[in-house]
Amino acid sequence: MNRFFLRSRFQTFILLTPVLAAATSFAEQPSLMPWPSQIDIKSGTMSLAHPLRVEISGCDARLVHAVDRFRAQLSLQTGDHYRHQDPEANENAVLTIHCSSQGLPVQSVSEDESYALEVDAGGAKLDAPTPLGAMHGLQTLLQLAEWGPGGWDIPAVRVQDTPRFAWRGLMIDVSRHFMPLDQLEREIDGMAAVKLNVLHVHLSDDQGFRVESKKAPKLQLLASEGMFYTQDQIRELVAFARERGVRIIPEFDVPGHSTCWTVAYPELASDTPSPRLVRNQTDQQLPPLDPTNEKVYKLLDDVFGEMARLFPDAYFHIGGDEVDPKYWNKSEHIQAFMKTHDLKDADALQAMFNKRLLAIVTKHGKRMIGWDEILVPELPKESMIQSWRGPKALAVAAKQGFSTILSAGYYIDLMYPASYHYLVDPLAGDAANLTPEEQKRILGGEAAEWAEYITPENADNRIWPRTAAVAERYWSPASVRDVDSMYARLDRVSTELEFFGLTHRSSQERMLARLAGSAPKDVVMVLAETLEPVKEYERGETHEFDADMPLNQFIDALSPESEASRRFNRLVDRALSNPQDLVARRDVRRILERWRENDALLQPYVSASWPLQSIVVFSTPVSQLGSVGLEALDAMEDNVVVTAGEHAAHLDVLKTAEAHHSMLQIAVTPGVRKLVEAEKLTR
C-alpha cells in the first residue's frame, strides 16, 4: 500500500476519474473535497515546519481576514502555531496571493470563482481573478496540508480549478426549530471549507417568523416564541458570510406555510386562522394568506421592502410552495373575486398573487425566487425557480427560459446516505436533453435541511459531512463520481470540519453516551452501529410531528448513514468478490460473531432503560443476522451446500431484520443478504 502512496506523492500524473476508479487504496489521494477541475500532483513537498510568510496583492480586505482565518485554522488542524506573521523571523515557507481584481460590493452569482494554485518546495503561489477564487484556493491549501514523513507539509501540486455551477447552496430551515446565530455561523465556516457559496435561510413558516421586523414587529413578537434574529444579528450574519464568500438568501414563504403571518395578522388569512403557531400535525388548519385582500400586499410590501434592505443579495425567495386550494375554493368572497377577475382556479389565483409579489420584489430591487409551484405560464421570466419536485420540473423551467436550481435529490433531512445525494446531477435526467443554452439556465443546486427533527444539538450531524459530498457535485467536473473515492476523502474532510468548530462527530458521541446510560457503551454500540434512522418521510408518517417532543432518541443521535454498517457491507463485497481476500473474510467473521453474542450481553440492561427498550427489538434480529451470516460464511469457506430449507430459514431471518421499529432500521442487512444469496443450494 505504501507503493500507492509513493506513486501519488512523488510521481507526476493528472488524476482523472479512471485513475480514481482504478485505485484500490485511496489513502494516497489528497483529501480534497470538492475535487479540483484539474490537479497535477508533482514530486516534493512544501514543508510547514516553519512559520508561514504570506504576501497578498491586488485583493480586497477580505483576503487579509481570510489569511488570518487560514492561519488560525491551519493552527487548529495541525496543532502547530501559524498564527502570527513575525516580521523578524526568517520564515522559509512563503505563500503569495494575487487577485486580478477586487470583488463586487455585493457578492454576485456571476463573479469568477476560479483560482490557480502552484505549490513546490519553495512555497505556494495562488492566483485568482477575484478574492472569491483566492479564498477557495486557501481552502484547497488547508485540505492539502497533511502529515508527511518529517512533519506537516503540503504536496507539490499544480491546480487549475473552477466551479461547474455558480450556485452552490445549502438551505437551512430555522422556522421548525430555531438555530442560534453562532450555529449558523459555524455552518457557514463549514460551507466555505467545501466551497459552497449560498446559504439560503428559510426564515418563516407555520412554526415561526425568525427575523426582527421594525415595520411589523407583531411578526416576531407574536409569532416567534422569542426565537428570532435581531436586525443587528442579520447584519452580522451577512457580513460574516460575505467575508467567507457566501451569499445569504432570505426566504419568506407565502402565501402558504404562513401561519406565522396569520397568527400576527389574523385578518389577512383566507379563513379563520389558527390562534397559534403550528406545534404538531393536529394543528394543521393552515389557511394561506388571502390574495384578494389589499392589506396583504401592503404588509408584504412593507416587510419585504424592509427585508430587501436588510439582506443585500440580489435574490429574494418568496417560497410559494404547497398552498392548499381548499381554503380558497370554499371562501365565498375569494370565489367571487376569482370570477370577477376571470381566474379559473386556485393556480390562477396564486399566479396573480405571484405577479403582484414579483412587482413588489422587483420594486425593492430584487430578483424573485420561488419553489416549483410558482411556475405557471404567466410567470415573468425574471423569476427564478427552485425545484424540489425533480429533474423534470427543473428541465421544464429551464426550457421555458427561467433560471433554475435543483433541490430535489438534495433533501438531506431525508436521512439518505452521502452516496445517494452525491450521484444526483443537476444536468442529468430530462436536463441532459436540453440545449447547451437551456442547460446554462440551470445555475446549480441547494442541499436542503428542513428542521422538523433537528435541534442545535444534532443539527451539525444532520448537515455534515454529507453536505461536503453534495458540494463536490456542484463544484467538480461531472465525471468525478467514484463513490469509494468520495467516501475515502469525506472521512478525512469530516475530521477537518470538526476543527472548524462543527460538532457532527462529537455531539453524536455525547448523545450516544447519554443513551447508553449505565449499560456498557461497547455493548450498546455494537447494536446501535447496525442501525440507521428510517428514510424519506417515514418518521413523520409513523409518529406525528410534535415540535415540543425532545429529540434525544436513538434516531436523533445516530448519523443518517451508519459508517460501521457501510464498512461492513463493503467488506462483504470484498470477501465475496475476491476469495483470496482473507483479511476481509476474517473481519466479516469477527463482526458477525460479535453480533451473534451481543443480544445476551445487552438484555440484562434493557428493562431498566427507556432508550434501550426502544432498540431492543433489533437486538435478537441482529444476533440472528450474525448466526445466519456465519452459517453462510462457513458454507462458503468449506465449500458445502445448504439445504433449501436452511436457505429459506436464512431468508426469513433477513425478512424479519428488514422490519422498521422505533423509527429505525437495520443497515447491515444488504451485506448479510449477499452472503446468504451466495449460498450454494442442494439441487
Add this chain to the structure above:
Amino acid sequence: MNRFFLRSRFQTFILLTPVLAAATSFAEQPSLMPWPSQIDIKSGTMSLAHPLRVEISGCDARLVHAVDRFRAQLSLQTGDHYRHQDPEANENAVLTIHCSSQGLPVQSVSEDESYALEVDAGGAKLDAPTPLGAMHGLQTLLQLAEWGPGGWDIPAVRVQDTPRFAWRGLMIDVSRHFMPLDQLEREIDGMAAVKLNVLHVHLSDDQGFRVESKKAPKLQLLASEGMFYTQDQIRELVAFARERGVRIIPEFDVPGHSTCWTVAYPELASDTPSPRLVRNQTDQQLPPLDPTNEKVYKLLDDVFGEMARLFPDAYFHIGGDEVDPKYWNKSEHIQAFMKTHDLKDADALQAMFNKRLLAIVTKHGKRMIGWDEILVPELPKESMIQSWRGPKALAVAAKQGFSTILSAGYYIDLMYPASYHYLVDPLAGDAANLTPEEQKRILGGEAAEWAEYITPENADNRIWPRTAAVAERYWSPASVRDVDSMYARLDRVSTELEFFGLTHRSSQERMLARLAGSAPKDVVMVLAETLEPVKEYERGETHEFDADMPLNQFIDALSPESEASRRFNRLVDRALSNPQDLVARRDVRRILERWRENDALLQPYVSASWPLQSIVVFSTPVSQLGSVGLEALDAMEDNVVVTAGEHAAHLDVLKTAEAHHSMLQIAVTPGVRKLVEAEKLTR
C-alpha cells in the same frame, strides 16, 4: 445482572463501603461522585417527564441563578426541555429548596456546605444551612438523573451529605501556557459539578505574569507576551466562581520562579537577570528577587495590595518554592547583608523575606499561603502551608500549628491514573499519627495541573475526568475507596462533564483523528490505545522543555490513563481469577489477536507519516505481546505446560515491551505479564 439493578433501585439499603466492594456490577449505583456521606436508596422514582416546578426559600440570589443553570444543565444532559418555569403548566414534579441562612459576602472556608436531600415520587426536597450546601445538593440531583424504564427520572433517595474537608481545590498553572478566560470558567463548571470549592490560579512564574496590574503595568506589558487577564476579566472570573460556590485563590510566586518580575524590573533581581521570559530549559538563569533591596518590598506592597483588592478571598498565595540559593550565596552585597543581619544561610534569608511578605499580605487583609519551603521555625502561625513535598512535611506543619493543605500525590500533570491519586489521603501516612486537634489543621488538598505540557486544546483532557476522583477523596468519607466502584462511576460522570462543555473526550478524539491522518483510524487506534504518556518527570528529563514546541504529538493527545488498557488488564484479572468466566477469556483472546495482526496492517502507512513514525517502535512489541499472550492463554486453556525456554522468551518480549520511547509507554504489559506468569512450567 438485572437482579443487581433491581435490588438497588427497589430495595432500601444504606450503601456503605463493604457493599460497594462486594458488588460485582456497579451499573446499579447512582453515578454520584463524590459519593455522599450517607445515602439511603429507596423504592420508587421521581419522574422527570414533566416540566419542573422549583420553589426556593431562604437562600440568596445565587440560588436563583443556580436553579437556572440546573435547568439548562438538566436539559443538556437529558436532551429534554427543563429550561423555563411555566406558571400556567400543570407541573407534577416539584423541587423545593430551603436555605437556613444566606451566604457570607465573600465565600469562606468555614461556611457549612452540608445539605439534606429527599427525593420520592412526589418530588424532591433540598435543605441546607447555606446556599453553598443547596448548590451542592443541586449537583447531586443532576448526577442522580438517569434513564429509567419510562424515561428520565431520579431515584427515590434520602441523602445526608457533608464534606470531609473544607478546602477542596484545583490548582491551574496559567503561566507556562496561558488559558483563556472561557476555559477557566469551563473548569469551574466542572469543579462545581464534583463539589470542589477552590480554584487556585498560579498567575506568575518564569514564563509570564498573567494579570493586568495598574500599579506596575510593565508586568503585563513586558512579561506576558500579551496573554494576561484584564482586571475586568478577573472580576468576571471571581463573580463566575462565587456563583458556583468556588473561591479563587491567586498565587504570585516569589522570590523564586520570578523571571516575569525581573524581566519587567531588572533592577530587582539578585543577579544579572534573564533579558526575556523562560522559553525552554537552556534559558534557566533564573536569579530570584533580591531580598536585600527595599524596592522589592515597595513593588510587592504595591502589586500585592492591588491584587488583594482584586481577589476578594481571605487567602493569598505567595509561592515561595524552589529558590536556588546559589545567586544569594555568590552575591557580595547579599552576603554582606546576611552577615549584618545575622542570617546564617539562604533559608534564613528567605525566612526574613517571608516575614516581610507576611506583614505586607496581612496589612492588605489577607492570610498568606506558601509552599512547603516557607515553613521555617520563625514563620508566624497565621501562615498556611501547601505541601508538595509529601505527607511528612504536611504532618510537621500541622504539628507545629499551621493550617495546611496537601498537594503531594495530587499532581495530575504527572500522568498517573485516577486510582493513584484517588487513594492518596490527606490524613494517611504521618498525618494518621497526629492528634485530632492537629489533624483538624489539615484543611484538605488541591489537585495541581502544572502547565508545561498543556494547551487550551488538551487541558480538559489533562484535568478531567481524573480530578473528579480526587474530588471524591476530599469530600467523601475516608472509607469510600473502592477503585472499581470509582471507575464505574467516573465513566458516567465523565459523560456528564462533557455536557458541562468540557472537551476531555471530544478533543482527544479530534487530536487522534489528526494524528491518524490518512491511515485507517481503527488500525492506528488499536496501537494507540495500548499506549500512555510516560509518568512523573520523565518527559522533561528526556526531551528538553520548550514552550514553543507544538503539543500535537501522541503524548499530547492520549489520555494520561488508557481506558482500553485498564479494561484489558482488568479483564485478565477476571479471566485468571475465575476460570469459569468464559466471556472474559474470550474477550482477552480477541484483543490479543487484534494486537498480533495489527503491526502488519499499520506498517504500510508508517514511512509517509511523521506521527506514525513516532509510535511504530511500539507496533512490533504490541504484536508480540499479542502472540505471547495467546500462547499463554492457549497453554492455560489446554492445561499444557511450557518449557523454561519458551517462558524465558515470553519474559523477554515483556521486557522489550516495557521500554519507553517517544515519551510513551505500553500500558497493557501488566495484563500480559500476569498471563505469562500464570504459565505452568515443565519441571
